[in-house]
Amino acid sequence: MSYQSANNEISLVTGFVVGGLCQGSLRFTRVHILGNSMATIGRLSTKDAVLFLCDMQEKFRPNIFQFPNIVSNAARLLQASRVLGIPPILTEQYPKGLGPTVPELGAEGLTAHAKTSFTMMIAEVEKQLQELGNPKQAILCGIEAHACIACTTYDLLEKGIEVHIVADAVSSRSQTDRLFALSRLKQSGAFLTTTEAVLLQLVQDAKHPNFKEIQKLMAHPSPDTGLLSFFSLEPRVTTESL
Secondary structure, eight states: OEEEETTEEEETTTOOOOOOSTTSSOOOOOOOOOOSSHHHHTOOOTTTEEEEEEOOBGGGTTTSTTHHHHHHHHHHHHHHHHHHTOOEEEEEESHHHHOSBOGGGOOTTSOEEEESSSSSOOHHHHHHHHHTTOOSEEEEEEEOIIIIIHHHHHHHHHTTOEEEEEEEEEEOSSHHHHHHHHHHHHHHTOEEEOHHHHHHHHHOSTTSTTHHHHHHTTSSOOOOOSOGGGGGSSOOOOGGGO
């Protein structure tokens, strides 16, 4: 069963709608449900992944909810990417006004792609992805959840790239915006995960040759970034509703 909307066929059997107002107009996208493959369960692979580091800059420091912990978790992911050979991509939103990437991220040596658009998927980033062989999975962290993270997610999903949003490495100025953005992006097909879950999924086995180095990054549990309230947004099934 399907219907026509804005000259796009939306299948109610084989797909669902994603999109947003990131480019100034509501976009409808047909997303095909894949067969029984790795993409349907969201298993991360070091061979297919790229790490997106979104706009963790100085001027955001005093205003972003849980900013120090968000950057700390993103820094651990960046360290892991270097150990495991996962390429990182770094952007900065209008750096002339919002300042450079904060030093504690540890991104020295990375090329920071300056942008004014909310999405990270600017021409320079698209070119870098092509040079990397068009990775199939994106690990996404940074700010803000309801703006640049959201728009980047929509664009990646539309390109058929699997998106893993690291919830404890993503935030907004408002916790309300952050939590509702995560819920909205989950509806669109992104996988929500955590820093430590990503680290463990990428090595899979204590016999992995780099496990000891990754284990050091998990020496201390990730700090609480207020995500437990996210589950109050999730629909609940009760006996009364059955």
